[in-house]
Amino acid sequence: MSTPLRAAAVLVVAAFLSGCGASAAREDGASSSGRRFAAALAAGDYRAACELLAPETRDEVEEDAKGPCGPALRELGLPPSGPARGVDVYGNDALLRTAGDTVFLSRFDDGWKVTAAGCVEQSTDEPYRCSLKGG
Amino acid sequence: MSSGRVPGRRTRAPGFWRSNSLTLVFGGAFLVVLAAQAVAGRAEFNEQLAVDGLQQVGFGAYLMSSDFAVDVTENWQSEFLQFFLYVFGTVHLVQRGSPESKPLERAGTESDRDQKMGDHARPESPRWAGTKDWRQGLYSRSLGLTMAVLFFLSWFAQSVAGVAAYNGQRLRQLQAPLDWSAYLASSDFWSRSLQNWQSELLAVCAMAILSVYLRQRGSPESKPVGSAHSATGVEG
Incomplete structure (x- = not known):
């Protein structure tokens, strides 16, 4: 194999491997945040749960409740989480x-x-119906 | 002004840059435009993320993203498809009066003598052209086959990058992701593919017919300016 071809092959393999590694790290990161959110809700620590909300989602919760995030989150009564069944990261x-x-x-x-x-699956192409979401 | 050669002065062979200017200029322009696409693509992607109230992506992250990859590969596959179809199609299909076409009576794969193959290979012919086994068969189709392989590879890359980019978008819209096989049947995959294919086919069709009647002085893609409209397979 010529040098440029070998260099290109190395680059492709390196990119593939780094992509796989990055993907595993992202899955761990997303799962960890999801678990901490569920644990905070289960413990009644709504302040910690609010810290784990995306800015727009938190704004929406406070806007809908016309009050601070913590009590608003408690009022929503999100379902208990339970063991993880899988994570998809893109x-x-x-x-x-x-x-x-x-x-x-x-x-x-x-x-x-x-x-x-608090999301419930609808038919294939319908968005999930969620009790908590951003605007 | 005199345009003739100066008597007694030897003509220097063109140097590397001059000899390869077509490849070098278009290769360089490709890199510049690819970089510009990345800049514009990132800005557009970040606009969508801003609407959703999500984190903006940096330039490096966008270059490694499936969104950039699918936008690049969907265009690559269609270009290679265009040349694959053109290389194979022009073996049998002709256009009277077009420099892109062979003379009508030469449609087909032509004789070994015409193609300088096998016993008719010349000393300067590529080595595999002079063989009589699978190497000759492979080499005699190597241009079209390479275009076909590059088309299928880049189309596959489009599908892999496309399903990741599409699923990212679906997650932002609170929809469940699709697997690869479901994505192959999706409107996103076929819309990206077909919108590129139609434009490539239009460009080939336009080039074949417009070059019958129009000229570009000095271009091998055109007939000589004074050639008759009916002259076929003549390059300027």
């Missing part, structure tokens, strides 16, 4: 399925944040 967006809930997340500078929770 770029900076993720879907975490647990036994009791489905949560959407997005990656920000300070980590993965919940964009929607």
